[in-house]
Amino acid sequence: PEWSSPASQQLSGVTQTCATKAVGWDNVAYFCYLFSLEMFFTQGDESEDSLPQWPVLYFEVLSLDSWQRYRVEGYGSLVLPASPGLHMLTIPTWRPVELGTVAELRRFFIGGSPELEDLTYVRIPSTFKGERLSRLGFRTQATGSVTFRLCCLHQSRAFLETSALRQRVQSALDRLGGASQQSSVCSVLEAFQRARRRMQEARESLPQDLISTSASVL
DSSP states (O other): OOOOOTTTTOOOOOOOOOEEEEETEEEOOOOOOOOOOEEEOOOOOOOOOOOOOOEEEEEEEEEOOTTEEEEEEEEEEEESSSSSSSEEEEEEEEEEEOHHHHHHHHHTTTTOOOOOOSSSGSOOTTOSSOEEEEEEOOOOOEEEEEEEEEEOOOOOOHHHHHHHHHHHHHHHHHHHHHHHHHHHHHHHHHHHHHHHHHHHHHHHHHHHHHHHHHHHOO
């Protein structure tokens, strides 16, 4: 409820059909499907105990054979990373199954399989209002995994304020450092001037014949 997106933002999509290739004992499909998502977070409750819930990405894997028969191969979900940067996430998938051999024969020869009416049932259904969610009697089967490569970028006004504060502190430190360096140079020059004046006063206080004799000896 604390997240929103622009009106023009597309929140769902369908990838292209991709042929699989054998990699070891597995059949792998490289979709390389690019998508971008922009979300805005507005914090409502600023208490310490409230933690923001990050958006969830739901996905469904379908298969299509040469007879144009569709089958559900798996469901899955992932929570978008809470830290910026590059993330490689591999999410396991599962699909609902029916008991008995007839259901598997129907799936193999005719196509079609049990599907979820609400895709959010992969995690917590959007219509669920209780405290405990029971999935007793719901039979599933592990089917494989999907790998996502996510590049996350975070922007916040707090980041800008922190950066500006650091720059102000750094500039203040630079000015303080320059002022201290300038004051040290001035103090050295003043000490040199004082020593020079004392030398001149001492020279003037000496007798003139002693100064001339020293000059002739040198």
